Amino acid sequence: MNRNLQLLGIARKAGLLAIGGEAASEAAGSGKAAAIIVSSDASEGAIRRAKKESEFCGAAYVAAPYTSAELGAITGRGAPATLAILDAGLAAGFVEGLADYAPDKDSGAEGAGNAQRQSG
Numbered sequence: 001m002n003r004n005l006q007l008l009g010i011a012r013k014a015g016l017l018a019i020g021g022e023a024a025s026e027a028a029g030s031g032k033a034a035a036i037i038v039s040s041d042a043s044e045g046a047i048r049r050a051k052k053e054s055e056f057c058g059a060a061y062v063a064a065p066y067t068s069a070e071l072g073a074i075t076g077r078g079a080p081a082t083l084a085i086l087d088a089g090l091a092a093g094f095v096e097g098l099a100d101y102a103p104d105k106d107s108g109a110e111g112a113g114n115a116q117r118q119s120g
Contacts, residue, residue: 004097005066007090008074008083016086019075021046024084028053033084034091035060039068042081050082059084060095 011017018027027033036054038047040063047063054061064071068079075083085091 002097003100004064004094005070005074007094007097008071008085011085011087011090012075014087016090017075018084018086019077020080021049021082024050024082025053027084027086028057028059031057032086033057033059034088035062035085035094037062037064037071037083037085037094039071039079039081040065041067046081060091062095062098064098 008017012019018024018033024033024036028036033053036050036059038050038061042050051061053059068081071081071083072079085094
C-alpha cells in the first residue's frame with residue numbers, strides 16, 4: 001500500500017479524518033482542517049467547494065491522484081470525493097508524500113506550505 005494511503009488510514013483510526021463533503025466542510029468551518037483533499041474523479045462542484053473552503057480556513061488544498069473508490073477503500077465509507085485531515089503533522093506528511101508519488105503534474109497541493117508550517 002502507498003504511504004499516503006497509509007497516512008489516511010492512520011488519520012481515520014485516530015479520529016483525525018473528516019470523510020465526505022459535509023464533514024470536510026464542517027472541519028473547515030470550525031478551523032480544524034489542516035488539509036482538504038479531493039479525489040481525482042471529484043466533480044467540478046466538489047473541487048470548487050474544497051478550494052473555497054481551504055482558502056477560507058487556511059488549510060492546504062490537495063488534488064489527490066487517487067479515485068474516490070480508492071479513498072473509500074481506506075476510509076471504509078463508500079466513495080468519498082472529499083476528505084479533510086485534521087492534524088497538521090499528518091497533513092504535511094501527506095503533502096510531502098505526494099511530491100514523491102504524483103505521476104502527473106495535475107496532482108499536488110496548493111497551500112502545501114500552510115500544512116507544513118502548522119505542523120511545527
